[in-house]
Amino acid sequence: MTHMIRFCWSGRPRDASSETYDRGAPGELIRLEQPFGNHNGGQIAFNPLAKPGTPEFGTLYISIGDGGSGGDPMNMSQNLSSIFGKILRINPLVSNSRNGQYGIPADNPFVDESDPAILREIYVYGTRSPNRIAWDSKNGQMYVADIGQNTVEEVSPVIAGANLGWKIWEVSFRYVSRDGVDINDPRAAPEMIFPVVEYDQKDPLMLPSSVASSGLAVYRGSEIPQLQNLLIFAELASGEMFYVSADQLPEGGQDAIRRILLKDGGADKTVLQVIRGKNVEQGWEEAYRADVRLAHTKDGKLFLLNKRDGVIQLLRE
Template sequence: MQTTIKGISSLVFLWTVTAVSAQQDPLPAHINTQRNLIVADVIEFATLPDSDGEPARMMNLVDEAVSQRIFVNDMRGPIHTISYDGQTVTPYVNINDAQWGVGVEYGGRERGFQSFTLHPDFGRAGAPGYGRFYTWTDVSDNITTPDFVPDGGNNAHHTVLHEWVAQSHSSPVYDGGAPRVLMRFEQPFANHNAGHLAFNPLAQPGDADYGMLYIGSADGGSGGDPLNLSLNMASAFGKMLRIDPLGNNSANGQYGIPSDNPFVGQSNVVPEIYAYGMRNPQRFGWDPANGNLYMADIGQNMVEKVSLVPKGGNLGWNAWEGSFRFEGRGQISTESPRSDPNVVYPAVEFTRFDPLLQGRVAATGVVVYRNGPIAAMNDRVFFGDFVSGEILHFEADNVPQGGNTGIARLLLRDSSGEAKTLLQLIQQKNQQQGRSPAERADMRINMGPDQRVFVLNKHDGMVREIVQ
């Protein structure tokens, strides 16, 4: 007998086939809020200035060790730098300034300056990547010829990967010229179009992975992947891509295709693909102990998940939503979960019906904490639900095999000594600022220098650091 679950919006894990109504939680148990609970001190590390009269919509944080600065971007276009002590916040560049010709499209909750990263050679004078950084941005220009098209949709806008080159890595403000376009996507719909950018921080000069840029490319938006792009290997949508930004053997000649990419040379397959079958690859990160690559992928209406991403791996979307067969928006089958041996199923999953998560959910992350100063956090994979602001974690050395039973919680203890969620801290800060309390957190979690963990949000301009 096949059971279909309808009308929910975010997770599941159920080993046995049971009848579940539209208003019931399909999980056999809720997240245990006390098991392996971590309560850590948190400080207000730095404040980013408002943009357009509203709090900075912070998306990513990147450490630059040579100049000892932390870079943080605002979805509307600005990048700021923060000193390691948090005392000095400096505008670095606004990529939406008219002089650069980028034209950031930041209307709505999901569009804008999605992510950025610094080349690992950014601070190494004389190295090929010196002064280079990369931005991944939704732009209003949808006329320029794109490199990747979705074969359908309404050409809502484009998403562009730019390379910027600073003359001096230590300049307090960007001192280079206009950016160079590496790749351009035509987006078929207006929502969840792009994801994360990162270089593997574990790779060293001379390694095959050194200087290779990983790119999260979502399935193009709408709902349910209506154009069937994520499993289409001739499409760059719904994939994790890997390129050499300093190379030139791509179809457009603006970047390189690494020879060790898993699908290089295969007919009718985009050679940039590193892994596939993703809906909205929100954030990813590496385990410094073993090189495991984890990704938080936002689900459709059922499953939020964090997964390992092996080279060449198929993460299943849109044939699978998490551990379950996808049958349409708001519909999954609980028959034969995790039954395709060719699919990489989630390490952990969670549902909007869990009372901890307050009804609206979306997975974010991912930070793997090893050998850091906060003993309770060691050997754990940290991620979160960026809507509710719940920070969650699971074991890095005994990775779960799906469901929510391996998920534990982290709470933040402020100066009053009370343990709170990030959303509660944001709301408290909003009251001090004279703003209406935020209804959601829009959280991001990032690793900074020396295993320091920072928490970002879009509603009070505050960068927080976990410090216990």
């Protein structure tokens, strides 16, 4: 059995400078045949901070899991000729890729490599299941919430050409097997990029279902003063939200991580509790997991999305 991931245009624009959808025909940018059924595609996003006329403007980031199974059995993430376990950076409006359906930006980090097998689409490598990406509007820094194996979770900085570790490293530690990591000599590899957020899947605060880092937003707005200048992330299933300071980023450990609860009807609740309350109102079965995501607008509105109550929440002070 094969597993396909397709990244498509809903419609290729006739005029790329058009500010509204102008009804070009649907089209496929890239199709990936995955060896295993899980991990899959993460997020696709244009850098919302890119200014028109710069090389960054109009480039599309695509985060892709390591091909699935567990423990990256085919060692895809560290292999620069594999499309899996990467964040790609492409230009959808030109056509110098192998399939002719998209372009490779001239300033991509591996464009000038001599080995023709190295995929020029690659922006960073060594990701496992890079679920969400986000940018800090204050300094342009990009981050990825990369879902861990069975032990630890992470949010890492994304820097062009960087190796984010997997499966040599998982968070600050050497990856050993699906059963764990080696906690000796943390971060003992200057060439790797290590996380700004890392936490133990078995940490009591993160339970009952801390298995997948997601989120993700760097909040620089002013509408919610409590969240100002924070890097906010979420646990995909439990919907628990956490933060660290976006200006004093931790370099390992989880001491700096703080929890966010939502005030809803006078009570402090987790996202999952809010969803379950809504489910009761809806006459639906109560959700067992949240599948939460974060999104924000340029002017400081922060939205909470989930797959369980059909509601997009706007967070307020």
